[in-house]
């Protein structure tokens with residue numbers, strides 16, 4: 001029985017099932033070419049706890065979490081880069097560049113939620129917001145619960161600013177200030 005650790009996959013792949021199927025194919029081919037039997041068994045360490053926690057939330061929340069984690073997310077900076085927005089400015093506080101860093105650490109609109117999240121992260125890790133990059137925060141399993149709570153109580157990753165009065169209303173947008 002060959003056990004293959006797949007931790008390295010968690011960095012960029014978030015859909016564990018498709019990763020698992022894909023990995024099986026790749027590794028089976030690889031090990032068969034080396035003369036191993038094809039019934040390679042995988043242990044999905046690293047994917048387990050974090051993904052279980054994320055999967056427990058509603059689908060939309062999990063989607064926001066994964067998008068923010070990978071950086072393919074609804075920030076104005078990203079939307080401008082993908083030419084889906086004319087400006088990188090934060091729609092909530094008008095700061096010049098709305099990045100993940102801005103939303104999780106500095107945006108005035110979500111000040112209270114940031115405080116709660118970073119206090120929780122400090123409790124879990126002993127490190128405060130100045131000692132975490134956003135990438136590091138997402139990579140640390142101990143932060144996952146606090147980040148999900150932050151997303152649950154904000155519209156970060158669901159939109160980039162306040163709703164346009166009379167404009168399109170996003171499905172499931174029930175958050176009030």
Ligand SMILES: [Zn+2]
Nearest residue numbers: 090092093107
């Ligand atoms: Zn802002």
